[in-house]
Amino acid sequence: METHKEIGDEGEAYVMKLAYGTYLKYWCYPNPKDENGDYKEICDLLILFRNTAIIISVKNHHYDGDYDKYQKKVIEKSTKQLNGAYRKLFENGKEVYIKHPDRELEKFDPLRYQHIFRITINVGEQFEKYNLSDYVEGKGFINIFDKDTFEVIINELDTINDLTDYLIKRERLLSSEIKLSDQCREKDLLALFVTNAREFPEFVNSTEEPENSTCVGAWEKYILSEAYEYKKDNDGSSYFIDQMVAKEVLKLRDGESLARELMNTSRFERRQLANNIFSLIKKYQNTSKDILVRRYHVHNDIGHLVIYYSPDLPEKSVDEIVKLAAEIYAYKYGEKDVVVIAVTDKLKQYKFGLFKKHEGPIAPEAMEWLNAMIAKFGWFQNEQRIEQHDSEFPK
Structure with missing residues (x-):
């Protein structure tokens, strides 16, 4: 049986992988603390680039078939932490100083950021059908990913601009009143977005999707397509x-x-x-x-x-x-x-x-x-x- 320390270490390792093993590394603040305040950890990972701020909470819950337990241990706990980090950075009215591993102490400027995203990533045992977002009235929108889907996203959308564009439009889609089909997986949504001029096609917004125009298998079709091969070759x-x-x-x-x-x-x-x-x-x-x-x-x-x-x-x-x-x-x-x-x-x-x-x-x-x-x-x-x-x- 895994100990709390092992679970924590695995989550910590994943934060370090994101911070130093991807294109995000230049703008990452792993486990940032309020350096001149209470010195408490603000979140697991903070990404700051130009006018974009991404606040990330990493959980390591191995799904055992009990969705209520997953909801409580991952979603509710993570949402609370992310909203707390948001309040600390953007609403408390006090100056917050943070430290990038390779730079001097710096003052966080909340007025600089137009695009602010809160993300939960569960790195534990994966399962396909989970809620893609969480929303608490008056507290904002939380993006939810598992380890596999988030890695697919940052591999496919491997610039800050591409990632930000996806998150903006994903949030708009998932916060709309129209319910997605239960068959829509994150990777399928990504495939439809990428191949539709970086917009979600209208049929994604309906549970009654047209025949031949469905989320089901969209990712697999995309990565086996000539379009995918062309893009990868030409992006070289x-x-x-x-x-x-x-x-x-x-x-x-x-x-x-x-x-x-x-x-x-x-x-x-x-x-x-x-x-x-x-x-x-x-x-x-x-x-x-x-x-x-x-x-x-x-x-x-x-x-x-x-x-x-x-x-x-x-x-x-x-x-x-x-x-x-x-x-x-x-x-x-x-x-x-x-x-x-x-x-x-x-x-x-x-x-x-x-x-x-x-x-x-x-x-x-x-x-x-x-x-x-x-x-x-x-x-x-x-x-x-x-x-x-x-x-x-x-x-």
């Missing part, structure tokens, strides 16, 4: 961005700010960004000396400027251009944030830039200086618009 290039952030960006002095901008993209958007980098290198490396070419596109109101420069260019000149390029493009096209990724032959060297525009009008002298820089570099005189057609799944 996108992981270059994840690796670049881990190996290059986070090592920089202000690398975390730049990493947050680059990670504020979906898997499909990272695919497009990586393919832009690769196509520039393929087209221009070994073509001529002293060449510097640019491509610019926008995702989520963030400008992404990709630069290829030949290795013959003086490094001082390239450094100056990269340093100024983000500000110049923000001025030219109006984006608040602009990221620069500059690469040379065979990705032998990377250079990065980031500009975050201040609110308010640009001073006349600043405009004059920026226009002088544009003239100096000779930019925007013969711009070419490139149309790229790509799709997440085959048409």
Whole structure:
């Protein structure tokens, strides 16, 4: 028979796996405590990324066929803990300081977060038919997952943006008055969501689903489909961005700010960004000396400027251009944030830039200086618009 310590250790191990073994690790606070307050643990895992906060409670209950017992030991207990964590972070009116394992003590800012999710994960023995959510009047919505389904979700939706989008729409679906079919499993809902342009199809909202359009077996059909194979093959290039952030960006002095901008993209958007980098290198490396070419596109109101420069260019000149390029493009096209990724032959060297525009009008002298820089570099005189057609799944 398992002891409480063994049960606790298994739950703790799962928290560590989430915190350090997935793409979430850069933004995870495992077992955060109120460092300058009562020093009590706030929740099992807190994930903070830009305007999204995810509060997670992990339980380890082995289902023995007694659903009432499961409801009491997992759902009720976890919901109480999650609502307590929510009150501590967002409603108590007192300053809360938390600690990330790799950073200094920081003040939690509740006003920063527009999207707040509460999640229960049961890592004990799995069973398929369980309530997918819990709701207490006046206290909010709780997402419920088992270990298997949550791992499937974060493997399939393996960026913060993709995960947040799913949680927002899942919560909207499950909190509606329309009852789902008892046959709808979490993985089937996920498959229908992913293959329906990231929306739940209307028939999911009905217990009388059309024949041939059912939740039953949707996940199995999806992972055996050509669409799934196409997506996995074509997403391969996108992981270059994840690796670049881990190996290059986070090592920089202000690398975390730049990493947050680059990670504020979906898997499909990272695919497009990586393919832009690769196509520039393929087209221009070994073509001529002293060449510097640019491509610019926008995702989520963030400008992404990709630069290829030949290795013959003086490094001082390239450094100056990269340093100024983000500000110049923000001025030219109006984006608040602009990221620069500059690469040379065979990705032998990377250079990065980031500009975050201040609110308010640009001073006349600043405009004059920026226009002088544009003239100096000779930019925007013969711009070419490139149309790229790509799709997440085959048409």
